[in-house]
Every structure is written in C-alpha cells, then in structure tokens.
Amino acid sequence: MMLKQHRVQKIVIIGMKANTCVDTTARFGQELGYHVTLIRDAIAAFSWDEMRATFDINAPAYAHAIFTADEFLNTFQKAAQQGG
Template structure:
C-alpha cells in the first residue's frame, strides 16, 4: 500500500510528545533515567528523521506538552497521582527553566501548533488537542517522543477512543526501562494501535507520492 494511501498529508498529524530538555537533553533532570533506552533505540536521530519527513510531506505537526511546573502547583489538590508527587518534588519541567524549554531539534516552526499542556498523562484530557486536530481535518495521528508507558501510551489510547487511526513509531519513542518499552509495545499497543512501526518502516510508508502543501 502506498504512503499516500496510508498517511494522506491532509488528514494525518505528527504528535511530538513532551520534547522538553528535561527529557531529551544531556543535563535534563530526567535524561539520566532515559539515557540507556533512548540511546539504545536511537531515539533522537529517529525523532529527527520522523519530524523531517512529516514536514517534507506536509503533515500537520503538533507539540503535545506536559504541564510546566510552578512551585505552588498541586498544593491544594486532593488526589495527586504518584507521578504528580514526584514531578512536584523534583520540579520537573519547571516553568521558566531550561529544562522546560523544547529540545532545540524539536522546536515548533511557524504554522505548527502547541496544544494546551496536560496535567497528567493524556495529551487529550482537559486540553484543546482534539479540537485542533478536528478543526484541521485530521483523522490519523502518528506519535513520537516521551515517555512510552505514560504520556505516549495514554495519549495514543485516548486518540483511539476518540476515533483516530493511531500509529506509534516505536524507535522514536523511549522510556526509563526496557521493561516499560516491552509493556508498551508488546502488551499494550497491540490492543489499541492500528500500526506499530519502526522509523524505517514509517519513512517507507510516507515516502511515495508527491508532497501535499498545507493551506
């Protein structure tokens, strides 16, 4: 099947999940935990390749960001998740910090969207992501970024629940442990994702046909 048929540019969006320095850059607060898996799968190079191809082919590109943390966040909340407790304590993605800036290779360009920040794991819950996608005729989403078993998995599941065709590019996604990667791609994703591809496979799928310019 041709790339044009599988991922028509006018109805396909690339979702780049949480491309913060804290996750992806040397010196980031979470990079030491992510480094082994990220380097093992070639995360950054594969994310660069997928993003470049999406832009070249004219796919919509959206950043799907986690909430940037402020010192007073969560202080009055009744039901913080364990992850939110850790985020609060470590001030991960701290507002105004270098760690909460985009990794320089994944900064949005003019005409690309940044969805409202999500407070937990789903890029759709209490954000405008679904609105942005539907207002631009998007029916298929392709996900890359961090973290496999939290924000990527939850956003992808939610997308499927909302009726989107969902693709995960498995070597352009990483996590903190290999066990988390196994849980995501061998156990969870086969139950909801319409495609789980390597970067090479996805590039082949979108490599045919001419570029369709976005309005």
C-alpha cells in the first residue's frame, strides 16, 4: 500500500536467502505489477545450488533485470544523467 501511495513502480531487491525470501519477495512484487530488478552480488544463499536455482531457473520468469551492483549503479547514473 505504501509503495502505491508513493507511486513506486520499480523495486530493486537485495538480501539473504536467494531461493526463499528474495525469490518470494521478487515474484510477489512482479505479480503486483512492479518492475523487479535483482542485484546478483548483493544477494546470498547457503549454497551455489540455491543461487543457481534463483538466478538461472526462477528469476527469468519474474525479474525484468538482473545486474551486479556495479552494472546497476552505472545504469542508474546514465539514466539520471539522461533525465530518466
């Protein structure tokens, strides 16, 4: 409700447990109509298999973008310079 009140349209997700908490939050955000971006190197899990399940199998179904932190910052800065 607060995101809608503040007219947020895009969410950037980082955090812990890629294949549960992050995956569920991102999927739910997409279902609610948000543009979802995941920051790959700011998301963790307890195993590489959990990371692989999130980024290689699940995320392509709901994430609009998957970046590293550096890629995201560069994209964000370019968009800000262009007025977007």
